[in-house]
Amino acid sequence: MALHNFAWLRDSTSGKLQYSSRDMIWFFDRDGERLRYEISHDRTRGKYKVVVTRPDGSESVEEVDQPTDLIERSVQLMNNLRTEGWKVS
Secondary structure (H helix, E strand, O other), rough: EEEEEEEEEEEOOOOOOEEEEEEEEEEEEEEOEEEEEEEEEEEOOOEEEEEEEEEOOOOEEEEEHHHHHHHHHHHHHHHHHHHOOOOOO
């Protein structure tokens, strides 16, 4: 399951409303445990962040600058999770 946090924002130049995705969250399950996988974009810093929160509460945080780097790294991380037995819930 993926959850989206989104908003409609008014473009300061054109005045038009635009859809803005703020973050995306997936939940993974394995043997009754739940893992949270979150992607967010900090527009002020221009960075994308991937946060993986394990069932014990420990977090790994990675930041990248480019959307293409985010996609590549995200695919690697999700494939690693699947190899470890995690399934998207």
